[in-house]
Amino acid sequence: MATEILMPALSPTMEEGTLAKWLVKEGDTVKSGDIMAEIETDKATMEFEAVDEGIIGKILIEEGTEGVKVNTAIAILVEEGEEVGDVEVSKPAEPAKPAKNEDPKDKGGADGMDHPAPAAPEADVTPDWPEGTKLKQQTVREALRDAMAEEMRRDENVFLMGEEVAEYQGAYKISQGLLDEFGAKRVIDTPITEHGFAGIGVGAAFGGLRPIVEFMTWNFGMQAIDQIINSAAKTLYMSGGQMGAPMVFRGPNGAAARVGAQHSQDYAAWYMQIPGLKVAMPYSASDYKGLMKSAIRDPNPVIFLENEILYGRSFDVPEDDDYTVPFGKARIWREGSDVTIVSFGIGMTYALEAAGKLAEEGIEAEVIDLRTLRPMDTASIIKSVKKTNRCVTVEEGWPQGSVGGYISSVLMQQAFDYLDAPVINCTGKDVPMPYAANLEKHALVTTAEVIEAVKTVTYK
Amino acid sequence: MAARKTTKKPNVSAEELKAYYHDMLLIRRFEEKAGQLYGMGLIGGFCHLYIGQEAVVVGLEATAKEGDSRITTYRDHGHMLACGMDPNGVMAELTGREDGYSKGKGGSMHMFSKDKRFYGGHGIVGANVPLGAGLAFADKYKGNDAVTFTYFGDGAANQGQVYETFNMAALWQLPCIFVIENNQYAMGTSQQRSTSSAEIWERGKAFGIPGEAVDGMDVLAVKAAGETAVAHCRSGKGPYILEIKTYRYRGHSMSDPAKYRTREEVQKMRDERDPIEAVRTLLLQGEHATEEDLKAIDKKIKDVVNESAEFAKTSPEPALDELWTDIYATEIPQEA
Ligand SMILES: Cc1ncc(C[n+]2csc(CCOP(=O)(O)OP(=O)(O)O)c2C)c(N)n1
Numbered sequence: 030m031a032t033e034i035l036m037p038a039l040s041p042t043m044e045e046g047t048l049a050k051w052l053v054k055e056g057d058t059v060k061s062g063d064i065m066a067e068i069e070t071d072k073a074t075m076e077f078e079a080v081d082e083g084i085i086g087k088i089l090i091e092e093g094t095e096g097v098k099v100n101t102a103i104a105i106l107v108e109e110g111e112e113v114g115d116v117e118v119s120k121p122a123e124p125a126k127p128a129k130n131e132d133p134k135d136k137g138g139a140d141g142m143d144h145p146a147p148a149a150p151e152a153d154v155t156p157d158w159p160e161g162t163k164l165k166q167q168t169v170r171e172a173l174r175d176a177m178a179e180e181m182r183r184d185e186n187v188f189l190m191g192e193e194v195a196e197y198q199g200a201y202k203i204s205q206g207l208l209d210e211f212g213a214k215r216v217i218d219t220p221i222t223e224h225g226f227a228g229i230g231v232g233a234a235f236g237g238l239r240p241i242v243e244f245m246t247w248n249f250g251m252q253a254i255d256q257i258i259n260s261a262a263k264t265l266y267m268s269g270g271q272m273g274a275p276m277v278f279r280g281p282n283g284a285a286a287r288v289g290a291q292h293s294q295d296y297a298a299w300y301m302q303i304p305g306l307k308v309a310m311p312y313s314a315s316d317y318k319g320l321m322k323s324a325i326r327d328p329n330p331v332i333f334l335e336n337e338i339l340y341g342r343s344f345d346v347p348e349d350d351d352y353t354v355p356f357g358k359a360r361i362w363r364e365g366s367d368v369t370i371v372s373f374g375i376g377m378t379y380a381l382e383a384a385g386k387l388a389e390e391g392i393e394a395e396v397i398d399l400r401t402l403r404p405m406d407t408a409s410i411i412k413s414v415k416k417t418n419r420c421v422t423v424e425e426g427w428p429q430g431s432v433g434g435y436i437s438s439v440l441m442q443q444a445f446d447y448l449d450a451p452v453i454n455c456t457g458k459d460v461p462m463p464y465a466a467n468l469e470k471h472a473l474v475t476t477a478e479v480i481e482a483v484k485t486v487t488y489k
Numbered sequence: 490m491a492a493r494k495t496t497k498k499p500n501v502s503a504e505e506l507k508a509y510y511h512d513m514l515l516i517r518r519f520e521e522k523a524g525q526l527y528g529m530g531l532i533g534g535f536c537h538l539y540i541g542q543e544a545v546v547v548g549l550e551a552t553a554k555e556g557d558s559r560i561t562t563y564r565d566h567g568h569m570l571a572c573g574m575d576p577n578g579v580m581a582e583l584t585g586r587e588d589g590y591s592k593g594k595g596g597s598m599h600m601f602s603k604d605k606r607f608y609g610g611h612g613i614v615g616a617n618v619p620l621g622a623g624l625a626f627a628d629k630y631k632g633n634d635a636v637t638f639t640y641f642g643d644g645a646a647n648q649g650q651v652y653e654t655f656n657m658a659a660l661w662q663l664p665c666i667f668v669i670e671n672n673q674y675a676m677g678t679s680q681q682r683s684t685s686s687a688e689i690w691e692r693g694k695a696f697g698i699p700g701e702a703v704d705g706m707d708v709l710a711v712k713a714a715g716e717t718a719v720a721h722c723r724s725g726k727g728p729y730i731l732e733i734k735t736y737r738y739r740g741h742s743m744s745d746p747a748k749y750r751t752r753e754e755v756q757k758m759r760d761e762r763d764p765i766e767a768v769r770t771l772l773l774q775g776e777h778a779t780e781e782d783l784k785a786i787d788k789k790i791k792d793v794v795n796e797s798a799e800f801a802k803t804s805p806e807p808a809l810d811e812l813w814t815d816i817y818a819t820e821i822p823q824e825a
């Protein structure tokens with residue numbers, strides 16, 4: 030059967046080209062791999078090879094013709110004994126039509142995972158646990174360990190790997206006892222090869238397992254950031270939903286104490302930026318537990334940002350092996366009508382301390398713990414700001430491109446008319462973390478700065 | 490106790506031996522003092538002591554000449570003292586004070602001296618290895634005959650960037666000596682539990698980089714191997730790998746429960762292989778020095794170390810303005 034030979038696209042950006050020279054003439058026999066023509070693209074002169082076997086029945090575009098559109102028929106290939114007249118020369122293909130029911134403007138912002146409609150979502154204010162639930166005091170460390178152990182009992186595909194997680198019982202003792210209970214098959218010591226084992230974790234997740242990858246600290250997760258973002262976060266999208274990386278990357282994040290610039294970075298704002306990742310940065314032990322369990326069960330890659338200073342703090346935790354906290358639901362720690370203070374993770378310690386001191390001066394702050402940064406419960410922030418008309422954000426990370434900066438933009442776009450003062454972002458200082466004790470204290474955000482910010486926005 | 494025999498013992502003068510004894514002992518006493526100050530809360534954060542490994546850096550520094558560079562990990566105090574940095578400035582950095590090498594802003598893991606061509610002090614395992622090759626690249630580019638000593642651990646030897654660096658260093662014939670300080674453990678993980686090859690230096694063969702294993706408890710053996718490596722690099726033949734088998738007596742850092750090895754294992758090393766004791770024995774048995782001579786050295790070192798501690802305690806904390814300095818340069822810093 031006769032076939033058309035079409036003008037090829039010979040570079041990613043080529044739309045048309047010059048048919049510089051024919052190297053075959055009508056009646057010639059060609060087989061695949063034979064060079065038929067020279068074509069000038071926007072970048073270079075390229076040789077154009079035959080793919081099919083046949084006889085050049087007719088040349089449709091003369092050599093020297095410029096501006097030949099990609100996919101225009103340039104010649105006709107016939108079989109032995111076949112007439113050229115058998116083929117009807119086609120027009121260049123039309124560009125693809127836009128898909129129906131697709132108005133790109135219909136998509137929401139980056140705050141939620143599903144964006145069915147632009148309408149502002151309602152804030153979910155149901156309590157985390159029902160009245161009368163039995164509670165126990167637990168440290169964040171114990172809560173994390175229990176969450177992983179419970180999920181490992183529940184699903185044998187869940188395993189933990191990282192540096193010193195097994196025999197050493199965890200550099201920060203988060204995996205204490207897990208090797209004893211689950212054995213070396215499921216609690217795995219790795220060499221110091223973050224990029225390698227993060228990638229192996231992502232592959233294992235592709236392959237159906239539920240890895241928990243521990244970074245000794247998130248500072249070392251930077252070695253692995255390509256696998257986290259290019260492999261874990263984007264594969265679901267790139268595969269059209271066929272496969273993804275249901276897994277958890279976890280470890281302590283942010284400043285500890287006096288460990289200097291390379292060991293003290295807060296990565297909240299970085300990971301919060303990545304579509305395809307979910308990001309948790311809890312404060313209380315019950316949230317560490319409930320969110321870690323949700324993270325392990327989640328079908329997406331989850332970044333779990335813990336905090337070394339919080340590891341030893343105790344909080345009430347429900348006595349329930351199936352206690353989970355959903356992503357994208359903030360918790361209101363304190364109600365108030367004068368100002369909304371929004372924070373997460375270790376930032377909550379400053380937020381709550383400031384709120385306590387402000388109450389003594391008659392200023393009632395509402396304190397919101399975001400708990401997860403992606404999805405982010407902006408609905409709860411907006412709802413609160415509609416009441417208080419003022420907002421201060423608190424985080425330890427750097428100011429430029431901060432979590433607070435994002436919250437400010439959301440408020441400006443969605444609650445502008447309710448704001449009585451510009452939003453203030455209390456952040457870490459715009460410097461690498463110094464080692465000296467006195468400088469370190471100043472580099473971090475302080476409670477005094479939060480109080481001052483609240484007074485500024487309340488004009489007190 | 491007797492030093493283990495080494496096959497190729499270089500001719501070494503009494504003066505040289507005494508210098509090694511001095512330099513190794515200075516590191517040991519300095520580290521002991523640092524451990525003490527840490528215990529007192531004067532030093533914070535991470536603090537990785539070099540005790541047990543002194544022969545590595547002292548043996549290699551004996552082969553360096555003016556213009557050579559060195560770069561290492563967070564376990565860096567010994568390297569700084571061995572290349573001639575001032576104990577006062579090092580200790581004051583450990584206490585986070587104004588007179589420290591980084592004005593108190595770097596701490597134990599991040600200290601530098603342009604003057605001594607000591608390029609740090611790096612906290613990220615493996616990351617200093619390409620940096621070392623980059624220093625060597627700069628020397629080759631400038632056409633001088635300097636070499637760079639790039640130190641890293643057995644654990645670091647599993648980072649991918651080490652092998653990316655080996656490839657380029659071999660490809661471009663960089664004058665870089667890769668010094669693997671194999672102290673057998675990476676935190677709590679022994680070499681056998683983390684590393685597929687028993688001899689790490691042999692990995693260099695895949696890249697055409699020559700190398701050898703060296704007894705790191707014998708400063709003379711280290712020096713001899715260092716001379717081979719330096720000669721190779723200086724003559725433009727490209728990189729060289731020294732895998733120096735050593736041992737750290739103390740925990741990985743100050744907060745190491747050390748359950749991964751027995752106390753007996755550590756004690757045996759200290760008793761039978763201590764690098765300082767070995768040189769001491771050589772000095773005395775060869776009648777290169779008397780007990781009195783060595784006592785005088787001990788005393789001198791003690792004074793230097795005590796003075797550094799005093800200096801580090803009394804040096805003021807950095808001014809608060811320092812928080813905001815050194816973030817951007819206003820001009821390109823002059824090369825050392
Ligand atoms: C990229 C990275 N991962 C993990 C760590 C935490 N860490 C610091 S030292 C260390 C062990 C390194 O062992 P080795 O390379 O043998 O050097 P040694 O401490 O024995 O001198 C680890 C895991 C780190 N600093 N950087």
Ligand SMILES: [Mg+2]
Binds near residue numbers: 642644675
């Ligand atoms: Mg080691």
